[in-house]
Amino acid sequence: MAMSADFPGLLIYWVVIVLMMIGFYIVISQNNMVKKIVGLNVFQVSVFLLYITMGKVKGGTAPILADGFEVYSNPLPHVLILTAIVVGVATTSLGLALVVRIKDSYKTIEDDEIQALEDDT
Amino acid sequence: MRLRNLFAVVMLTGIFSLLGAAVYVIMDAVDVAFTEAAVGAGISTVLMLGTLALTTSEEKVKPGTNNLPALILVLVTGGILIYGTLDMPNYGEASAPIHQHVAPHYLEKSTQEIDLPNVVTSVLASYRGYDTLGETFVIFTAAAGVLAIIGRGRRPQQAPHGGVDRRRGRRSRKSDVKSDDEASKEGSS
Amino acid sequence: MNLKMQEKAVLRVVSKFLIPFILLFGLYVQWHGDFGPGGGFQAGVIFASAFILYALIFGVERTRQVIPAWMTRSLLSIGVLTYAGVGVATLFLGGEFLNYNVLADEPVDGQHLGILLVEAGVGITVFSAMTTIFIAFAGQDS
Numbered sequence: 458m459a460m461s462a463d464f465p466g467l468l469i470y471w472v473v474i475v476l477m478m479i480g481f482y483i484v485i486s487q488n489n490m491v492k493k494i495v496g497l498n499v500f501q502v503s504v505f506l507l508y509i510t511m512g513k514v515k516g517g518t519a520p521i522l523a524d525g526f527e528v529y530s531n532p533l534p535h536v537l538i539l540t541a542i543v544v545g546v547a548t549t550s551l552g553l554a555l556v557v558r559i560k561d562s563y564k565t566i567e568d569d570e571i572q573a574l575e576d577d578t
Numbered sequence: 579m580r581l582r583n584l585f586a587v588v589m590l591t592g593i594f595s596l597l598g599a600a601v602y603v604i605m606d607a608v609d610v611a612f613t614e615a616a617v618g619a620g621i622s623t624v625l626m627l628g629t630l631a632l633t634t635s636e637e638k639v640k641p642g643t644n645n646l647p648a649l650i651l652v653l654v655t656g657g658i659l660i661y662g663t664l665d666m667p668n669y670g671e672a673s674a675p676i677h678q679h680v681a682p683h684y685l686e687k688s689t690q691e692i693d694l695p696n697v698v699t700s701v702l703a704s705y706r707g708y709d710t711l712g713e714t715f716v717i718f719t720a721a722a723g724v725l726a727i728i729g730r731g732r733r734p735q736q737a738p739h740g741g742v743d744r745r746r747g748r749r750s751r752k753s754d755v756k757s758d759d760e761a762s763k764e765g766s767s
Numbered sequence: 768m769n770l771k772m773q774e775k776a777v778l779r780v781v782s783k784f785l786i787p788f789i790l791l792f793g794l795y796v797q798w799h800g801d802f803g804p805g806g807g808f809q810a811g812v813i814f815a816s817a818f819i820l821y822a823l824i825f826g827v828e829r830t831r832q833v834i835p836a837w838m839t840r841s842l843l844s845i846g847v848l849t850y851a852g853v854g855v856a857t858l859f860l861g862g863e864f865l866n867y868n869v870l871a872d873e874p875v876d877g878q879h880l881g882i883l884l885v886e887a888g889v890g891i892t893v894f895s896a897m898t899t900i901f902i903a904f905a906g907q908d909s
Contacts, residue, residue, distance in 0.1 A: 466668030471660055478656040486648040491584055491629060495591055498622070502598050505614075509605045514677060515670035519606045520697040521803065522689065528672070530606040531681045532697045536706055539698070540713040542613045543808045543893060546622050547720035550900045553629040554727040557907070560633040608804040612796075616812040621897055624819060628904035692878045694801045702806065703882040707865045710885070711850055714892050718847045721896035725840075729903050 469510050476503035490556045490566040494549060501545050508534040584630055592623035609698045782824045789817040797890050801879075807886040811893025819901050827906050839899045846892030853884045 480503060483496025512534035520532035556566055563571050595618025602611035667674040684701050692700045702710055793814035800806030822830040854865040862869035867881025 469669045470663045474659045478652045482652040486645040509607050513605045513670050514672050519608045522695045531677055532701050533681050535607050535610050535698050536702045538610050539613050542617055544716050546617050547717045550625050551720045551723050554724045557632050612804045612809050620816050693875050699800045699806050703885045717896045721899045724900045724903050
């Protein structure tokens, strides 16, 4: 495998990808709805980490202008992720509200039982 | 995830969020760390605990929960993504394309055009204010959606006529044919 | 969530002591978002967490008396309308949508005013959204 970049330089992205795959696996393989939502959250956190790590500049500091600092980290990913975090919790709460309603209707929050109930009716 | 007790799962999620906030500080993203700590370790954990209190706190144990096709799919996807990252610039490099186009403009021009020390706020509210407007609308819609789904109190679990039909999401003001006036709570939104 | 929590004197006293400080800190974060980390999103979340703490210790009924349903609903809309209203106001004053330069005589002052109002709108929206969501979840009878 021809690596055009140094090994430690890309390690952080591989960690992010591992986290992303863990979240992906949880979503598609778990039956419990709450665990699926937890898996979605893990996936979300890995995406945020990806953006933030892309924004860091070596030797830079937080993007708050002050005397004595010359190099700043890129503020643009911070802005995107800031709103994404709050929007993420709002949509997670929407998903959890749906889980509560599903529990009311189907008496269960296990995915395969709901599938069986749907197939029967 | 091998945990059966969902309460432990929620607690671990909270700790995970806090660790994420620490990582963000290391990456010089202090605003993001602030938000993640407040939101992840606070609100998110409380919401999941609320959901668990309303549904169930134990997962049903099923025999043979190994899922081989899912594992293979995940490994293949991960391999493709890792292959995709080989073209990316190294971590922290100042010559990466992301730092070339708009970001230096924001950092330099922010002093003379907006004159705020916190560049993240000036980008969020002024240079990218339109995006923030959209995000605010999304938060509003999510809250309105939660109100619409579970805002009105619950039907009692044992309904005299049974069945799924009686559990409707939104209750309209017009009278229902069935007599479930006694089951409707005060509008608790 | 259950009344027994009210009887634990330590929880009651400490939370009553802490909640004003949390609210004050939320206001500080809101207005000092220009100079340090902070801004509307963080401030809204911190402000809401004070009310959530109150609801956890003292129950949802009393929280409903402190902040009734019509208030959360209207604050939710007022926050978004503030933000969009600033944009429409700039339209009327001659600039493009959300161009804060036209809000005051100096462009820089206009930017400051615009960012202040916009962050306030965001903070109000986030606060009322979080409070609404939590009270919807906690107000169910389980």
